[in-house]
Amino acid sequence: MHTDVLALSVSDDGIGGAAPEAGTGLAGLADRVTVADGRLRISSPQGGPTLMHVELPCR
Numbered sequence: 001m002h003t004d005v006l007a008l009s010v011s012d013d014g015i016g017g018a019a020p021e022a023g024t025g026l027a028g029l030a031d032r033v034t035v036a037d038g039r040l041r042i043s044s045p046q047g048g049p050t051l052m053h054v055e056l057p058c059r
Contacts, residue, residue: 008054016048 020026026042033040036056044050 004058006054006056006058008056010052012048012050014048014050016044016046016050018042018044018050 018024018026020030020042030040033054033056038054038056041053042050043052
């Protein structure tokens with residue numbers, strides 16, 4: 001376990017298809033995570049679910 005990283009996972013039971021380039025607000029979230037030297041992973045296949053995992057360094 002890394003104590004210097006905040007990890008957050010979020011999932012839903014929706015229909016999937018979330019994409020940063022689709023103008024859903026995910027691009028802005030990805031930009032904010034990048035500025036904080038973090039990582040963002042999104043999985044959202046058609047039919048769902050959407051899974052998002054964020055890791056942010058704690059300083």
